[in-house]
Amino acid sequence: MLTLGEEVPSFSLPGIQRGDIKDFRLTDYRGNWLILFFYPEDFSFICPTEVMGFQRLYSQYRTLGYEVLGISTDGVETHRAWAEELGGIDYPLLSDIDGKVCRQYQAFDQNSQRAVRATFIIDPRARLQYCLYSNLNVGRSAEETLRVSQALLSGRQCPADWRP
Amino acid sequence: MRIKQRQLERLGRIREIVFGMQDGFLATLGFVAGFYGAGAGHRAILIAGLVEMAAGAMSMGAAEFLSAKARRQVYERAVRDEERRFADEPYLAHQELVHALAEEGVSKDKAYRIVKLLREEEASFFKTFQAKVLGLSAGETENHLLGGLLMGGSYAIGALVVLLPFMFLYGGTALAASMIMSALGLFGLGAAKGYLARLGIWKSGLEVLMIATAAALAGYGFGLLLPEH
Numbered sequence: 001m002l003t004l005g006e007e008v009p010s011f012s013l014p015g016i017q018r019g020d021i022k023d024f025r026l027t028d029y030r031g032n033w034l035i036l037f038f039y040p041e042d043f044s045f046i047c048p049t050e051v052m053g054f055q056r057l058y059s060q061y062r063t064l065g066y067e068v069l070g071i072s073t074d075g076v077e078t079h080r081a082w083a084e085e086l087g088g089i090d091y092p093l094l095s096d097i098d099g100k101v102c103r104q105y106q107a108f109d110q111n112s113q114r115a116v117r118a119t120f121i122i123d124p125r126a127r128l129q130y131c132l133y134s135n136l137n138v139g140r141s142a143e144e145t146l147r148v149s150q151a152l153l154s155g156r157q158c159p160a161d162w163r164p
Numbered sequence: 165m166r167i168k169q170r171q172l173e174r175l176g177r178i179r180e181i182v183f184g185m186q187d188g189f190l191a192t193l194g195f196v197a198g199f200y201g202a203g204a205g206h207r208a209i210l211i212a213g214l215v216e217m218a219a220g221a222m223s224m225g226a227a228e229f230l231s232a233k234a235r236r237q238v239y240e241r242a243v244r245d246e247e248r249r250f251a252d253e254p255y256l257a258h259q260e261l262v263h264a265l266a267e268e269g270v271s272k273d274k275a276y277r278i279v280k281l282l283r284e285e286e287a288s289f290f291k292t293f294q295a296k297v298l299g300l301s302a303g304e305t306e307n308h309l310l311g312g313l314l315m316g317g318s319y320a321i322g323a324l325v326v327l328l329p330f331m332f333l334y335g336g337t338a339l340a341a342s343m344i345m346s347a348l349g350l351f352g353l354g355a356a357k358g359y360l361a362r363l364g365i366w367k368s369g370l371e372v373l374m375i376a377t378a379a380a381l382a383g384y385g386f387g388l389l390l391p392e393h
Binding site: 042081 | 253259272276279283
C-alpha cells in the first residue's frame with residue numbers, strides 16, 4: 001500500500017536512455033527528486049502526448065533537480081523503436097514486462113496486463129509526496145506535474161492554481 | 165472492387181446450396197431408410213417422404229431467411245454500438261486496431277503507422293476496425309429472401325433425388341436405387357463444392373459421401389430398433 005510521506009517500493013528495471021540500454025534502480029536516484037510516470041503502452045495514441053509532454057519540459061525538470069522516468073510493460077527494444085518514432089526521448093524509458101513494479105505501485109490493469117496512467121513524485125529520501133491516477137482515456141499534463149513539482153520544492157503552503 | 169465483391173457474394177451462395185441440398189439428401193435418405201427399416205409399406209414411405217420433402221424445404225428456407233435476417237440485425241446493432249463507442253473513446257478504438265494488426269503479425273511500429281494514417285479517414289478506419297477488431301464483414305450477402313429460396317429449393321432437389329426411385333421401384337430395390345442416386349448426388353455436390361473452393365474434387369466428393377453414408381446407416385439402424393406394430 002502506497003502512503004503519502006512513506007517510502008516507495010524499490011525497483012531495478014532495464015531501460016533505455018538515448019539509445020543506451022542499462023538497468024535503472026530507484027536507489028540510483030536517492031538524493032534527487034524523481035517523477036515516476038507509468039503509461040499503458042508504446043505505439044499508442046494518448047501516451048505519446050504524455051511522453052512528449054515530459055520530453056518538452058525535461059530540461060525544466062532537470063533545472064529544478066528532478067529526474068524523470070517513464071515505465072510501461074513494453075520491452076526495451078519496443079521502447080527504442082518508440083523513442084525513435086517520437087524523434088528521441090532524453091529521459092529513460094523503463095521496461096516492466098511482467099508488470100511487477102506496476103503492481104507494487106498499484107498501477108497495473110489486470111485485464112489488459114498493462115500499466116495504467118499513474119504519476120508519482122518521489123522526494124530525495126524515496127518518500128512519496130504526490131500521486132495521480134488517471135482514466136485510460138485521459139492524458140496527463142506534464143505542465144501540471146511541473147507546477148506541482150515546483151510547489152513541492154517551494155516548501156510553502158500552495159493553494160489551488162498556485163504558480164511560482 | 166465492387167464487381168469483385170458481387171462475384172464473391174454470388175460464390176458465397178454456395179453455402180445455401182450445399183447446406184440445403186446436402187440436408188435434403190441426408191435427412192430424406194435417413195428418413196426413408198428409417199421407415200423402410202421399421203417395416204413401413206411402400207405407399208407410406210413415399211407419402212411420408214414427400215411430406216418430409218415439402219416440410220423440410222419450407223422449414224429450411226424459412227430458417228435460412230430468419231436466421232440470416234437475425235444475424236444481420238445483430239450485426240447492425242453491434243456496428244451501431246461500436247460507432248457510439250468509437251465516438252466516445254476514439255483512442256481506445258485506435259489502440260484496439262493496433263493490437264488486432266499486431267496479432268496478425270504486423271510489427272507494432274508498422275501497425276501504429278497504419279492506424280495513424282487510417283484514422284485520418286474516419287470511414288475507412290471504421291470499416292477496417294469492424295473487420296479486424298470485431299471480425300464483422302460488411303461484404304456478407306444481404307438478400308435474405310433469395311438465400312431462403314435457394315436453401316429451400318436446394319433441399320427439395322436433394323430430397324427429390326432420394327424419393328425418385330420410390331416413384332418407379334419398390335421395396336429394397338427402390339431403397340438401393342435411392343441410396344445409389346443419393347450417393348452419386350452427394351458425391352457430385354461435394355465435387356462441385358471442391359471445384360469452386362479449388363480443393364480436391366475427389367476428396368471433397370468423398371467427404372460428403374462418407375458423411376451421408378454414415379447418416380443413412382444410422383437412420384436405418386434406428387428404424388430397426390423401432391417396433392413394427
